[in-house]
Amino acid sequence: xxxxxxxxxxxxxxxxxxxxxxxxxxxxxxxxxxxxxxxxxxxxxxxxxxxxxxxxxxxxxxxxxxxxxxxxxxxxxxxxxxxxxxxxxxxxxxxxxxxxxxxxxxxxxxxxxxxxxxxxxxxxxxxxxxxxxxxxxxxxx
Numbered sequence: 001x002x003x004x005x006x007x008x009x010x011x012x013x014x015x016x017x018x019x020x021x022x023x024x025x026x027x028x029x030x031x032x033x034x035x036x037x038x039x040x041x042x043x044x045x046x047x048x049x050x051x052x053x054x055x056x057x058x059x060x061x062x063x064x065x066x067x068x069x070x071x072x073x074x075x076x077x078x079x080x081x082x083x084x085x086x087x088x089x090x091x092x093x094x095x096x097x098x099x100x101x102x103x104x105x106x107x108x109x110x111x112x113x114x115x116x117x118x119x120x121x122x123x124x125x126x127x128x129x130x131x132x133x134x135x136x137x138x139x140x141x
Contacts, residue, residue, distance in 0.1 A: 001029055001047060002124065003087045003102065009129035011108040011121055014050065014097040026101075026111040028120075030078070039079045040140060047083055051100075052092030055083040058140040061124050065116035080120045081140075082128055105129070 001012040013026045031046030033039055044055055061080035069076050091100050103111065105125040109118040128135045 001051070001053075001083045001085060002128070003085050003089065005087045005102070008104060009125050010102040010104055011124075012051070012091070013101055013103055013108055013111055014093065015099045015101075017096055017098050020096050022113070025113050028112065028117055040081065043081045043083070050094040050097065052094075053085060053089055056086060057084040058082075059084065059124075059128050059135070059138045060140055061120055062127065062138055063120055063123055065114075065120060067114070067116065078116070080124075082124050084128075 003010050003012070011028070013028065015026050016023050018024050029043070029046050029050050031042050031049075033042040037045070040058060043058075047053055047055055059082040061082050063080045065078040065080055067076050067078065068074075093100060105121055108121045112118050112121065128138060
């Protein structure tokens with residue numbers, strides 16, 4: 001999730017509860033796509049469950065992150081999306097998280113554990129952050 005504040009793009013990061021998996025880590029919003037869901041509807045569900053918010057503008061980040069899930073012995077492909085919300089949006093954290101922060105590109109990338117998420121933040125800032133016709137090309141709705 002992103003917002004624009006003083007013409008600069010900021011990324012919402014969430015810190016997990018200490019007793020949750022990856023406790024204490026900073027993460028972007030993510031979810032598993034359930035049967036009968038599209039990637040966009042799964043992301044919208046995760047956004048609401050995690051923050052209490054509905055999406056504003058929806059962008060494709062033009063990137064599919066891939067990870068190896070050793071618990072399931074599976075390679076997982078994760079389509080990356082960006083939801084832009086108003087700068088005055090209020091966050092109601094879901095139960096798995098203890099705090100949130102809005103961070104600009106470099107700070108957000110430095111806090112994230114996974115290289116794919118760090119790359120996504122930089123890419124979204126470069127492609128969508130500038131706005132204009134390039135960002136509109138990636139706009140889903």
